[in-house]
Amino acid sequence: MNEIARRLAPIAKDQTEAQYREAPNNLEAEQALLGAILVNNDAFYRVSDFLKPVHLMEPLHRKIFEVAGDIIRMGKTANPVTIKTFLKVDEKVGDMTVAQYLARLAAEAVSIINAEDYGRAIYDLALRRSLITIGEDMVNIAYDAPLDMPPQSQIEDAERRLFELAETGRYDGGFQSFNDAVAQAVDMAGQAFERDGNLSGISTGIVSLDARMGGLQRSDLIVLAGRPGMGKTSLVTNIAWNIAAAYESEVQADGSFKAKNGGVVGFYSLEMSSEQLATRIMSEQTEVSSSKIRRGDISEQEFEKLVGFSQTMQKVPLFIDQTGGISIAQLSARARRLKRQRGLDCLVVDYIQLMTGSGKSSDNRVQEITQITTGLKALGKELNVPIIALSQLSRQVESREDKRPQLSDLRESGSIEQDADVVLFVFREEYYVKNLEPRDEFDPKYEEWKMQFEKVKGTADVIIAKQRHGPTGTVKLAFQAEFTRFADLADSSFTQYEEH
Numbered sequence: 001m002n003e004i005a006r007r008l009a010p011i012a013k014d015q016t017e018a019q020y021r022e023a024p025n026n027l028e029a030e031q032a033l034l035g036a037i038l039v040n041n042d043a044f045y046r047v048s049d050f051l052k053p054v055h056l057m058e059p060l061h062r063k064i065f066e067v068a069g070d071i072i073r074m075g076k077t078a079n080p081v082t083i084k085t086f087l088k089v090d091e092k093v094g095d096m097t098v099a100q101y102l103a104r105l106a107a108e109a110v111s112i113i114n115a116e117d118y119g120r121a122i123y124d125l126a127l128r129r130s131l132i133t134i135g136e137d138m139v140n141i142a143y144d145a146p147l148d149m150p151p152q153s154q155i156e157d158a159e160r161r162l163f164e165l166a167e168t169g170r171y172d173g174g175f176q177s178f179n180d181a182v183a184q185a186v187d188m189a190g191q192a193f194e195r196d197g198n199l200s201g202i203s204t205g206i207v208s209l210d211a212r213m214g215g216l217q218r219s220d221l222i223v224l225a226g227r228p229g230m231g232k233t234s235l236v237t238n239i240a241w242n243i244a245a246a247y248e249s250e251v252q253a254d255g256s257f258k259a260k261n262g263g264v265v266g267f268y269s270l271e272m273s274s275e276q277l278a279t280r281i282m283s284e285q286t287e288v289s290s291s292k293i294r295r296g297d298i299s300e301q302e303f304e305k306l307v308g309f310s311q312t313m314q315k316v317p318l319f320i321d322q323t324g325g326i327s328i329a330q331l332s333a334r335a336r337r338l339k340r341q342r343g344l345d346c347l348v349v350d351y352i353q354l355m356t357g358s359g360k361s362s363d364n365r366v367q368e369i370t371q372i373t374t375g376l377k378a379l380g381k382e383l384n385v386p387i388i389a390l391s392q393l394s395r396q397v398e399s400r401e402d403k404r405p406q407l408s409d410l411r412e413s414g415s416i417e418q419d420a421d422v423v424l425f426v427f428r429e430e431y432y433v434k435n436l437e438p439r440d441e442f443d444p445k446y447e448e449w450k451m452q453f454e455k456v457k458g459t460a461d462v463i464i465a466k467q468r469h470g471p472t473g474t475v476k477l478a479f480q481a482e483f484t485r486f487a488d489l490a491d492s493s494f495t496q497y498e499e500h
Contacts, residue, residue, distance in 0.1 A: 024128045025057035026121055033118040034064055035109030038079055038102070041072050047119030055126035060098070063087060064105075080106050127165065134161050156329045163336040164382070202263050202346055202386065205242025207488050208475050212464060213422065216243075216346060216386035220468075221377045223352075223416055225391040225405065226426035227398070231460060232390050233271070233350055234280070234484035235426055239388065240265045240348050241281050244318035247345075263345025263385075264317040266338050268331060270354035274320040278313070284485040285309055317342065327356045328375035335383060344385055349376065351390035352416065370415035377419045391416055393425075403432050407465050423466040428479060429456040460486060 036043040053066040067086045068078040076082065080102035093101040138158050145154065201215025216222060226232040246262030269277050283290035286305045292298050293306070319338060323330070331349070338344050349355070357368040373389075380387040393409045405425040410416045417423060433453050460479040464472045478487045 023057070023132060024125045026125055027058055027061075029118045029121045030056050030058060030061045031105055032109070033115055033122065034061060034068075035105040035107075036115045036118070037065075037068050038083070038106040039109040041068075041078055043115035044069060044072050044078070046116045051119045051123050055123050057122075057125070057129075060093065060101075064102070130165050134158065134165070153329070156333055159333055159336065160382070163340065166340065202243055203246065203261070204239045205246065206239070206477065206486065208477065209462060212473060212475055213467065213470060216388070217421070217469060218384050218386060219381045220386045220421040221373070221380050221419055222386060222388045222422040222424065223391050223410075223420040224388055224424045224426065225393050225410060225416075227393050227403075227405070229431050230426040230428050231479060231484060231486070232426045234284070235462070235486050236348055236350060236388055236390060237267075237277065237281055237484075238284060238486050240267055240318060240346070241285065241316075243346050244316045245312075247317050264338075264343040265319070265346045265348065266335055266344055267318060267320045267348045267350070268326065269320055269322045269350055270324050270326060271350055272322070274322045277320055277322075280484060281313070282306060282309055283483050287480075287483050287485075289482050290484070325354065325356055328372050328379075331355070332375065332379045332382075335379060339383055339385075344383060347380070347383070347385055347387045349387065349389040351392065352376075353392050366415075373415045373419040389420075403427070403429075404461075404463065405465075417466065420466060421468045422464070425461075425463040425465055427461045427463055428459075429461070430459065430479075459489070 033043070033047065048069060051065075053062040053069070056062045056065055064083065064087070067083050071078040071082060080099070084099050084102055087098050087102075091098050096104065138154070141149070141154055142151075145151075199210055199215035201213070201217040201220075203210050203215050204213075224232050224236055243262050244265045247264065248261040267277070272280070279290050279293055282288070283293060286302070286309050288298060288302045288306060292302075298306070319342065321334060335344065335347055352369065352372055355372050357371040376387050376389055391410060393405050397403055397405055397409050404427055407417050407423060410423070430453070433449070433456055458478055458480070460477050462475045462477060464475065466472065476489055478489050479485070480487070
């Protein structure tokens with residue numbers, strides 16, 4: 001018995017020491033940084049773009065940093081005298097009061113030249129503490145996982161938390177001060193002022209659509225719906241290409257790149273293969289019919305155009321995932337990875353009804369669609385990118401005399417309408433009028449039909465049925481069926497959009 005106890009003693013000692021290991025921190029670095037700020041407020045601006053109060057380990061240091069920051073942003077001087085008004089100065093810090101502690105910090109301050117180095121050290125230690133928290137949670141959940149939580153689900157959750165930590169330096173959510181929200185709104189307005197076209201969002205490349213929507217707004221879920229044959233996939237490939245082709249980057253203060261114009265596009269093509277999608281985009285941009293490309297029925301001049309355009313395509317940041325039946329969890333994980341590795345400014349999903357939910361397979365398709373749209377909305381907010389998701393419309397459109405789609409036509413779930421920030425319908429009256437052509441061209445109604453067909457030929461309506469940020473209405477576009485390409489109407493005298 002004594003021998004067993006003797007052997008277990010070192011193990012027990014090691015476990016005890018491990019159990020009480022202190023979280024990574026450097027209180028001396030925090031004191032040095034705060035002292036530098038109190039002596040020279042310029043030190044605050046050297047760290048304020050990346051260091052937040054939550055990154056400091058000691059609660060009192062957090063409070064001092066927060067109060068000092070508020071005072072400095074107001075254009076006033078932060079020093080031991082002005083700060084102590086906002087602190088409980090009679091509380092003890094060891095054998096000193098808070099007031100005495102502030103004076104000591106300022107008295108022992110180092111040069112502000114080192115302020116950024118201290119700030120980086122504090123920030124890195126905060127990230128390590130966050131990693132420890134995530135790691136501990138992963139271990140605990142893996143040991144005590146509930147029956148309804150498969151390992152894959154835990155992996156996706158851990159990946160999400162690690163992505164948030166890598167992107168923002170903090171993995172927790174919580175409240176945001178209204179001042180921060182206002183600052184972000186002003187920054188957005190400033191970026192819109194500098195961006196081509198003065199848009200608050202990313203330009204679709206279609207001027208009349210941008211004029212109504214202000215571009216694609218970050219974190220928005222934009223649902224683009226229509227019946228088969230209306231051209232919804234054509235419109236979204238047009239937009240995706242326009243965004244990727246217009247991509248211009250600028251270097252940020254931390255060395256990372258950010259889109260100044262256009263953006264990096266991730267395209268989930270659940271219906272078409274990547275080769276089919278590439279062929280469609282080549283047809284749209286080179287004005288060589290996709291059917292001719294597939295048959296090889298092209299001239300030497302057309303082939304040279306295709307080769308030249310393929311070289312352009314290689315430089316454009318458009319990334320395609322052709323996995324069919326992908327789940328919302330898999331889609332989210334891959335989108336996070338793309339943003340970390342290549343950047344991401346816009347996400348396209350073609351289309352919602354071909355996705356699967358993340359939970360157990362269920363006969364209740366409505367609940368599954370709800371899970372998908374809720375997941376897409378959450379992903380847009382998490383990645384801070386607009387998501388364009390295509391959707392089918394129910395067949396009840398075909399049974400009506402007026403074939404224009406309505407919100408109630410969105411198939412399988414009211415959650416699509418509810419979760420979407422913008423709902424767009426693609427409607428081509430030409431498609432329906434063409435099907436009404438009289439068999440006999442000598443039919444008295446033929447001339448009437450021909451006049452109606454000429455009126456709608458080559459045009460399409462994009463109906464903005466819902467928009468949180470602006471008005472609804474109809475945008476008139478030109479549609480070249482041979483190249484499946486949407487564009488602004490050439491005749492500027494034509495009314496491009498009308499209010500609903």
